């Protein structure tokens with residue numbers, strides 16, 4: 349295992365103002381995720397899973413504490429520097445795939461690489477390798493509307509890791525899929541984490557799938573607690 353965690357949260361705090369009340373959602377969340385680890389984040393709705401993923405993904409600032417990405421502290425960085433880290437080091441998968449409807453599977457995975465400066469041919473080659481790895485070799489030229497829910501979500505996973513991030517953050521990635529399809533998508537995701545030494549944090553309600561991850565954690569009173 350490498351010496352630096354892909355993600356480390358140190359005493360992360362976050363409150364939201366709700367009318368007159370202040371809601372303390374994260375109250376000192378601390379944990380590390382190492383390369384090659386997949387961590388299931390299991391907690392009831394409203395516990396703060398999305399909030400935690402937003403902090404980890406540098407989409408929001410914590411009120412206190414520090415978020416380290418690949419060992420580097422991020423709190424004091426400029427917005428531009430945070431965006432650069434987000435683009436190069438972090439991949440996101442959401443419950444709904446948000447693929448571009450006009451573009452094929454290959455193109456959806458090619459685009460983020462071109463935005464990062466890669467030549468189109470090279471980007472398309474890597475896109476197709478990734479899609480093949482995720483079992484979509486026969487679907488390269490299909491548009492999202494021509495793909496099943498599980499296939500769309502696998503394209504979204506390929507897109508999220510197109511620029512070879514060290515950290516993958518997923519918010520209920522299979523929440524919208526039937527159990528069999530969810531199982532298949534999780535399987536390919538696990539395979540990808542293992543093969544590429546990614547670190548992944550996956551918020552899910554599905555305990556059966558969570559059992560297949562390397563570790564399981566929950567949020568209790570705003571802190572992260574390890575589960576068996």
Ligand code: ADP
Nearest residue numbers: 364365366373392393394395396397398399400
């Ligand atoms: P989960 O993902 O576990 O369902 P969230 O992180 O989405 O939980 O939300 C945790 C709590 O914080 C909820 O009670 C939610 O209403 C509140 N919350 C989240 N974002 C905001 C916001 N921008 N403003 C006010 N309250 C928020």
